[in-house]
Amino acid sequence: MFTLPNLPYSYDALGPHLDKQTMELHHTKHHATYVNKLNEALAKAPQLKEKSIEWLLTNLSEVPEDIRTAVVNHGGGHYNHSLFWQMMSPDKVEPPVELVSVINNNFGSVEKFQEQFNQAAVSLFGSGWVWLVKKADNNLAITTTFNQGSPLSQGLQPLLGLDVWEHAYYLKWQNKRADYVATWWQVVNWPVVAKNLLS
Ligand code: MN3
Numbered sequence: 001m002f003t004l005p006n007l008p009y010s011y012d013a014l015g016p017h018l019d020k021q022t023m024e025l026h027h028t029k030h031h032a033t034y035v036n037k038l039n040e041a042l043a044k045a046p047q048l049k050e051k052s053i054e055w056l057l058t059n060l061s062e063v064p065e066d067i068r069t070a071v072v073n074h075g076g077g078h079y080n081h082s083l084f085w086q087m088m089s090p091d092k093v094e095p096p097v098e099l100v101s102v103i104n105n106n107f108g109s110v111e112k113f114q115e116q117f118n119q120a121a122v123s124l125f126g127s128g129w130v131w132l133v134k135k136a137d138n139n140l141a142i143t144t145t146f147n148q149g150s151p152l153s154q155g156l157q158p159l160l161g162l163d164v165w166e167h168a169y170y171l172k173w174q175n176k177r178a179d180y181v182a183t184w185w186q187v188v189n190w191p192v193v194a195k196n197l198l199s
Pocket residue numbers: 026030081163165167168
């Protein structure tokens with residue numbers, strides 16, 4: 001049985017960037033529903049009982065067909081949101097030098113990386129996520145997934161992810177996704193991104 005993880009900060013900690021009501025609904029309603037529906041689906045496949053969420057999303061072909069879509073949607077939702085909460089912090093810290101050097105090698109500069117990431121975020125049509133990922137060859141890339149798709153299912157390791165579903169920003173930012181993306185950089189937990197890069 002998967003469980004809803006606690007946030008590493010209070011619901012109002014990321015204000016004024018991400019408001020308390022959005023954070024609380026996002027965690028207690030959206031994320032909780034993904035966890036519940038994932039558990040409901042997995043109840044039909046007891047042979048997968050011991051598998052981690054990472055294993056399930058990496059090995060979708062081994063998930064029985066009748067629950068595969070549920071694992072993609074709700075398992076992906078659980079995994080993506082669990083990462084998302086960790087990738088933000090109320091304590092603003094500059095990106096660690098090791099991370100900056102890898103970003104510079106891949107994108108030219110942190111600013112250029114952020115421009116490309118923002119562009120991907122505002123041009124993603126509908127609901128989904130924007131990711132900084134590490135590829136099998138250790139190079140970094142910016143990629144998007146639709147709905148609750150996970151980079152793990154494409155053989156990519158997520159280092160940083162941004163939820164661009166409207167539920168992530170609409171109460172405060174309405175249709176202004178670009179403003180939400182711009183303000184989100186103020187709460188990015190760079191030390192966690194660096195840790196993901198080295199793991
Ligand atoms: Mn969400």
